[in-house]
Amino acid sequence: MTPVGIEVNGRRVRARPGDTVALALLNAGVGFGGDLSGRGLFCGMGSCFECHAEVDGEAHVRTCMTTVREGMRVRTSTGEDGTG
């Protein structure tokens, strides 16, 4: 199985094909929000929006409902402007 390469906050991360972005973030040790956000993977089924991030320029994408794609760019929230 060939890994899928995605970019997370400017860092190249490898994920397994078919994984969700949320799982890729967890496997890479990347948090979902800023240090004080308290956000994370909660429901895992698209209901709570706690896992949202910016994906390929689109804000507030539910990462638990989004499958990784080669070259995908993910930015987790900095908490400064509420995006991501």
Ligand code: FES
């Ligand atoms: S963890 Fe609840 S919507 Fe993704």
